[in-house]
Amino acid sequence: MKGGELRLFGVKGLPEISKGMDIAPAILGALKKQGETLQDGDVVVVTQKIVSKAEGRVRPLSSYKPSKLAKALASSLEKDPRHVEAILQESKRILRAERGVIIAETKHGFVCANAGIDHSNIDQGMISLLPKNPDASARRIREGIRKAGVDVAVIITDTFGRPFREGHVNFAIGIAGISPMLDYRGRDDGYGNTLKVTTVAIADEIASSAELVMGKLDRIPVAVVRGYKYAKRDGRARELVRPSSMNLFR
Amino acid sequence: MKGGELRLFGVKGLPEISKGMDIAPAILGALKKQGETLQDGDVVVVTQKIVSKAEGRVRPLSSYKPSKLAKALASSLEKDPRHVEAILQESKRILRAERGVIIAETKHGFVCANAGIDHSNIDQGMISLLPKNPDASARRIREGIRKAGVDVAVIITDTFGRPFREGHVNFAIGIAGISPMLDYRGRDDGYGNTLKVTTVAIADEIASSAELVMGKLDRIPVAVVRGYKYAKRDGRARELVRPSSMNLFR
Numbered sequence: 001m002k003g004g005e006l007r008l009f010g011v012k013g014l015p016e017i018s019k020g021m022d023i024a025p026a027i028l029g030a031l032k033k034q035g036e037t038l039q040d041g042d043v044v045v046v047t048q049k050i051v052s053k054a055e056g057r058v059r060p061l062s063s064y065k066p067s068k069l070a071k072a073l074a075s076s077l078e079k080d081p082r083h084v085e086a087i088l089q090e091s092k093r094i095l096r097a098e099r100g101v102i103i104a105e106t107k108h109g110f111v112c113a114n115a116g117i118d119h120s121n122i123d124q125g126m127i128s129l130l131p132k133n134p135d136a137s138a139r140r141i142r143e144g145i146r147k148a149g150v151d152v153a154v155i156i157t158d159t160f161g162r163p164f165r166e167g168h169v170n171f172a173i174g175i176a177g178i179s180p181m182l183d184y185r186g187r188d189d190g191y192g193n194t195l196k197v198t199t200v201a202i203a204d205e206i207a208s209s210a211e212l213v214m215g216k217l218d219r220i221p222v223a224v225v226r227g228y229k230y231a232k233r234d235g236r237a238r239e240l241v242r243p244s245s246m247n248l249f250r
Numbered sequence: 251m252k253g254g255e256l257r258l259f260g261v262k263g264l265p266e267i268s269k270g271m272d273i274a275p276a277i278l279g280a281l282k283k284q285g286e287t288l289q290d291g292d293v294v295v296v297t298q299k300i301v302s303k304a305e306g307r308v309r310p311l312s313s314y315k316p317s318k319l320a321k322a323l324a325s326s327l328e329k330d331p332r333h334v335e336a337i338l339q340e341s342k343r344i345l346r347a348e349r350g351v352i353i354a355e356t357k358h359g360f361v362c363a364n365a366g367i368d369h370s371n372i373d374q375g376m377i378s379l380l381p382k383n384p385d386a387s388a389r390r391i392r393e394g395i396r397k398a399g400v401d402v403a404v405i406i407t408d409t410f411g412r413p414f415r416e417g418h419v420n421f422a423i424g425i426a427g428i429s430p431m432l433d434y435r436g437r438d439d440g441y442g443n444t445l446k447v448t449t450v451a452i453a454d455e456i457a458s459s460a461e462l463v464m465g466k467l468d469r470i471p472v473a474v475v476r477g478y479k480y481a482k483r484d485g486r487a488r489e490l491v492r493p494s495s496m497n498l499f500r
Contacts, residue, residue: 205462212459
């Protein structure tokens, strides 16, 4: 399921996405204007931001009424108490709150700063929450594209920081039509050694690769990864989340 | 520094790399056989394994004499005490030792399982250690390619697990001729919001993207990423390592 050659390109010229809009036709239309068409087996990578916009997950900060806890946390972190309230509402668990950042486990199980809430690439005074069920969002976009006769995989991504490493990278938060993992366990490496533990999170690697053609300032919220041979299975982003009991990096 | 289109391809047919061999000519020779030539601005991604082989960092397990500590740890983890001794020798600090895995901070500062030591894709009975100074290794390969008249960036990679997420992905452990980070801080997003904290670890994203064409079983230890416009600066992989005092994910 490896090797060969990949082509990656960004999809420009999407309209501004608003609540209730259907993303699949917007992607197909923008591709057409660009002189490109999707092919069976392509992976369509979509940034969380436009999915959240389409699903009404962009809210005015002023709509949040901070609780006592939110106010106390906000004051110690020098954050807006309404922003902290939004983070608390989207979180299952707060891991740390320090130096202006809240590290939270979201209701989906993702561990990231500020529960994935941010306020870039949206109108001022608004915040964007992660989609409620990003796998379902990915399936909807995949279905929409399938209606146009093309069988693709879809990965919805967001940019998170990482423990121990500087800088943010793109991660898969929702997937459809692709197994998120490539499992080498038990296979021979050609030197007579059996590979014991190597499971590669290819959905995250595809997310990272797509970020290289997307850009945060160029309004390229979608990328196409062509040529990667993947296992067609309706995977779940949940498979990428390690149960906290199994997390050895504490 | 973004956008456009990328082409990624694996470099096949490299000879088996042994101690003292020069990697740059081996890459150039394999590319030639493949009908490809490098271009200015390409990023050449090289797996740690062949760099370690060339630098004599592949050692017989039998050459390690386990200390008392290594023996005690090995017994509780059900690991080979010589393997544990090798891990201890390559580590600055042990973060955890549990369920057969030692999470260590290597002398370079990378936090990973077993200090990056493994025994796949090498002869049986041998273990491979990370290169001593992977940035210097990357610079040497870059210089070797520059002698052939092409100005490329080089990234040396290894596959590590991640806290909170299942599966391994490729990370940059050595770099030359490229800034590892793309810094958006202070730039406007087009909606009037100033981006505050977004620094993207593009060296890690390029490493991840290259893994998609490399493969652990196909003897494709090198990949070329073409079309990515990066800041030409002699970066250091150290810039990707977060000082432990700044690590909020504890």
